[in-house]
Amino acid sequence: xCGIIGYSGRRQAAPILIDSLGRLEYRGYDSAGIAIFxxxxxxxxxxxxxxxxxxxxxxxxxxxxGIGHTRWATHGRPNxxxxxxxxxxxxxxxxxxxxxxxxxxxxxxxxxxxxFVSETDTEVLAHLINYYYKNNLTDAVVPALKDIKGxxxxxVLCGSELVAARKDSPLVIGIGENENFIASDIPAIxxxxxxxIFLEDMEIASLTPDSVLFFDSNKRQxxxxxxxxxxxxxxxxxxGYEHFMLKEIHExxxxxxxxxxxxxxxxxxxxxxxxxxxxxxxxxxxxxxNVIACGTSLNAGLLGKYLFExxxxxxxxxxxxxxxxxxxxxxxxxxxxxxxxxxxxxxLAALREAKSYGCKTLAxxxxxxxxxxxxxxxxxxTRSGPEIxxxxxxxxxxxxxxxxxxxxxxxxxxxKISSDQMKxxxxxxxxxxxxxxxxxxxxxxxxxxxxxxxNANDSFFIGRTFNYPIALEGALKLKEISYIHAEGYAAGELxxxxxxxxxxxxxxxxxxxxxxxxxxxxxNIKEVKARExxxxxxxxxxxxxxxxxxxxxxxxxxxxxIISPILSTVVVQLLSYYTAKARNCxxxxxxxxxxxxxxx
Ligand code: F6R
Numbered sequence: 001x002c003g004i005i006g007y008s009g010r011r012q013a014a015p016i017l018i019d020s021l022g023r024l025e026y027r028g029y030d031s032a033g034i035a036i037f038x039x040x041x042x043x044x045x046x047x048x049x050x051x052x053x054x055x056x057x058x059x060x061x062x063x064x065x066g067i068g069h070t071r072w073a074t075h076g077r078p079n080x081x082x083x084x085x086x087x088x089x090x091x092x093x094x095x096x097x098x099x100x101x102x103x104x105x106x107x108x109x110x111x112x113x114x115x116f117v118s119e120t121d122t123e124v125l126a127h128l129i130n131y132y133y134k135n136n137l138t139d140a141v142v143p144a145l146k147d148i149k150g151x152x153x154x155x156v157l158c159g160s161e162l163v164a165a166r167k168d169s170p171l172v173i174g175i176g177e178n179e180n181f182i183a184s185d186i187p188a189i190x191x192x193x194x195x196x197i198f199l200e201d202m203e204i205a206s207l208t209p210d211s212v213l214f215f216d217s218n219k220r221q222x223x224x225x226x227x228x229x230x231x232x233x234x235x236x237x238x239x240g241y242e243h244f245m246l247k248e249i250h251e252x253x254x255x256x257x258x259x260x261x262x263x264x265x266x267x268x269x270x271x272x273x274x275x276x277x278x279x280x281x282x283x284x285x286x287x288x289x290n291v292i293a294c295g296t297s298l299n300a301g302l303l304g305k306y307l308f309e310x311x312x313x314x315x316x317x318x319x320x321x322x323x324x325x326x327x328x329x330x331x332x333x334x335x336x337x338x339x340x341x342x343x344x345x346x347x348l349a350a351l352r353e354a355k356s357y358g359c360k361t362l363a364x365x366x367x368x369x370x371x372x373x374x375x376x377x378x379x380x381x382t383r384s385g386p387e388i389x390x391x392x393x394x395x396x397x398x399x400x401x402x403x404x405x406x407x408x409x410x411x412x413x414x415x416k417i418s419s420d421q422m423k424x425x426x427x428x429x430x431x432x433x434x435x436x437x438x439x440x441x442x443x444x445x446x447x448x449x450x451x452x453x454x455n456a457n458d459s460f461f462i463g464r465t466f467n468y469p470i471a472l473e474g475a476l477k478l479k480e481i482s483y484i485h486a487e488g489y490a491a492g493e494l495x496x497x498x499x500x501x502x503x504x505x506x507x508x509x510x511x512x513x514x515x516x517x518x519x520x521x522x523x524n525i526k527e528v529k530a531r532e533x534x535x536x537x538x539x540x541x542x543x544x545x546x547x548x549x550x551x552x553x554x555x556x557x558x559x560x561x562i563i564s565p566i567l568s569t570v571v572v573q574l575l576s577y578y579t580a581k582a583r584n585c586x587x588x589x590x591x592x593x594x595x596x597x598x599x600x
Contacts, residue, residue: 002084002096003027003070004171005188006155008162008207009179013066018055020181020188021068025051026237027185028386029070030078030369035085035092035157038063042092042157046083064209065162067155067182069094073368074258074383075102076119086123088114088130091137091158095122096184097151097169098383100262105147124148129156137161138206142219145204150261153199155182165204168257173197173205173212175226180207186229187236197224243587245389245481249573250440253433255384255394256566259401266426269419271409277378278360283413288333289316290359292324292350294597296392296476297338300364300399302469303565304336307403310562311411324350331358338403339363340387340395341596342370351375364402366395380406389588390595391481393573396473397436400566404429428560432567435557439570442554443578446571449536449552450578456484456507460498460528461572462491463511464521470511470565474572480590482580491524504532509575511538511568512546515561525549536575538568 003024033046069084076082085092102121133140151168174181241247291301342365382398463471472488556567
C-alpha cells in the first residue's frame with residue numbers, strides 16, 4: 001500500500017518527511033509528495049517518480065509541521081496531479097485505502113462548488129474536511145469520516161494543526177521529545193523514536209509538538225498505551241515478520257478486502273467494475289474466453305476456467321503465455337491476461353499476438369501504469385498493494401477475488417445465475433477475509449506439518465475440479481521456495497502414471513474440501529495411502545470423516561464449495577513457507593527467480 005508520514009515538532013519538517021519517505025522506498029511507489037505549513041499557508045510539493053528527484057526539486061522551505069506520502073496508484077494514473085497530498089484551500093490530505101462512495105461524494109461536493117483537479121478518490125476527503133471546517137481540524141475530520149464508506153489511513157494538515165485517523169488501514173503515532181509523528185509503517189519513523197501508539201479503527205489523533213490527544217469517532221477523548229518497539233530496521237520493514245512472504249501472507253485479508261471494496265453490494269446482489277468498458281450486450285455475446293498468463297497467475301486463470309464455465313456457461317481456454325502464439329485464437333473471443341506485475345514479457349507478447357487477431361482484451365493486474373495496462377482495452381486492478389517477496393501470495397489471492405467477481409458478473413448478465421445465487425455468493429465472498437484471518441490464527445499447526453515435509457525430496461499436491469488449480473499452485477509455491485520437487489495433479493489423473501512414484505517417502509497434500517467430487521477424492525486418498533504415502537488433507541471444518549483416511553488434517557472454515565479454493569490457498573502457502581523455513585532457504589529471493597520476468 002502507499003506510505004504516509006506526518007510531523008509536528010520544533011525541527012524543520014521537510015528533511016524529516018523526505019528521510020522518512022525514503023525509508024519506505026523498499027515497498028515500491030510511483031509518486032511522492034509533501035505538504036508543509038510555511039508562512040501561513042500549506043505548501044505542497046509532489047511529483048511522479050522518485051523521492052530523490054522530489055528532494056532535488058524542493059525550494060528552500062521552512063516549517064515545522066507537515067505531511068508526506070508515497071503513492072501506489074489505485075484510483076487514477078500515476079502522475080503529478082494524482083500524487084498526494086491533495087488539497088482544498090489550506091487543508092492537505094495524505095491517504096491510504098479506498099473511499100468506496102467517492103463518486104457520490106464527488107458529485108455532491110461539485111454541486112457545492114468544489115473543483116476537482118485529480119482522478120483520485122482522496123481528493124473528496126480534502127474537500128469534505130474543508131466543507132466541515134470552522135476553526136478546529138479535528139472537529140471537521142470527525143463528521144467527514146462519518147460521510148465516507150471504505151478504508152482509510154489519513155494524515156491531515158491545516159495550518160499548524162495535524163490530525164490522523166484510520167479504518168482498515170494501519171497507522172501508528174510516534175512519540176518523540178518535543179516532536180510527534182504519524183506513519184503508516186514503523187520503519188518510516190524508527191530512526192526518530194521507538195515509542196509508538198497504534199491507532200485502532202475509527203480512532204483519531206490530534207498532534208502538536210508537545211502532545212497527542214486521542215479520540216473515538218464521536219470525539220470522546222480516549223487513553224492509549226505506548227509500545228516500545230525493539231525491532232531493528234530490517235525487522236521493522238517486515239513488520240516484525242521473519243520474511244516478506246510471511247508478512248504478505250498475513251496481508252491477504254486486507255488485500256482481498258481492498259479487491260472487493262466498492263465493487264460488491266451483497267444486499268442488492270450487484271457487482272460493479274468502474275473500469276470495465278464492456279456493455280451488457282457485448283458481455284452477452286461472449287461465447288469464448290482465452291485466459292493467458294504465466295506461473296501463479298496462470299493457476300489463477302485455471303481456476304477462472306472453472307468459474308466462468310460454471311457461473312456464466314462460457315467456454316474458457318487457458319493458455320501458457322509463452323505458448324499462446326502457437327495456438328491461435330479466434331477474433332470473437334475475449335482475451336483475459338493475468339499478470340501481477342503487468343510486465344511479464346511472455347504475457348505481453350501473447351497480448352500483442354491476441355490484439356493482432358482482433359480480439360477484445362482485458363487485463364487483471366496489480367500495477368497501475370505497467371506496460372500491459374497501457375496496451376489492453378480494459379484493466380481491472382487487483383489492489384493488493386506492493387508485493388516484495390518473489391513468490392506471489394497476496395497478489396494471487398486478489399487475482400482470485402477479481403476472477404470470482406468477473407465470472408459472477410458475466411453469469412448474471414448472461415442470465416445463468418439467479419439474484420439469490422448471486423447474493424449468496426457475494427455474502428460468502430465478503431466473509432472470506434475474516435475466514436483467512438482465522439486460518440492465519442492456526443498457522444503454528446501448519447508449521448508442525450511442514451517439519452515432516454522438509455525432509456522430503458518429492459511431493460504431490462492433489463485436488464479435483466476447482467481444487468486442482470490450487471494443487472498446482474501449492475506445488476509451484478513449494479518447489480520455488482523450498483526446492484523440493486513437487487507435482488500438482490488432478491487427483492483422478494494419478495492412476496494414469498504418477499502413482500508409480502508414490503511411496504512412503506512422497507508426502508501428499510490432498511485438497512479435499514466438500515463438493516461434488518468429495519467421495520472420489522477420498523478414493524484417491526485411499527489409493528495413495530495404499531502406497532504408504534503420508535497424507536495431509538485440507539478439509540472443511542465440519543468434516544469429521546476425513547481424519548479416518550489421512551495422517552493429518554488442516555481444517556478451513558466452511559464456505560460455499562466453489563469459494564473454498566481461496567481458503568485452501570492460504571494453507572498451501574503457509575505449508576510451503578514453513579517447509580522452506582525449516583530448510584533454511586532464502587525465502588524472499590529464491591534462487592534463479594525474479595519478481596518481474598521481463599525476458600521471453
Ligand atoms: C510464482 C510467481 C511467478 C509469477 C509469474 C508471472 O510465485 O510469482 O510464477 O506468477 O512469473 O508473473 P506475473 O503475474 O507478474 O505476470
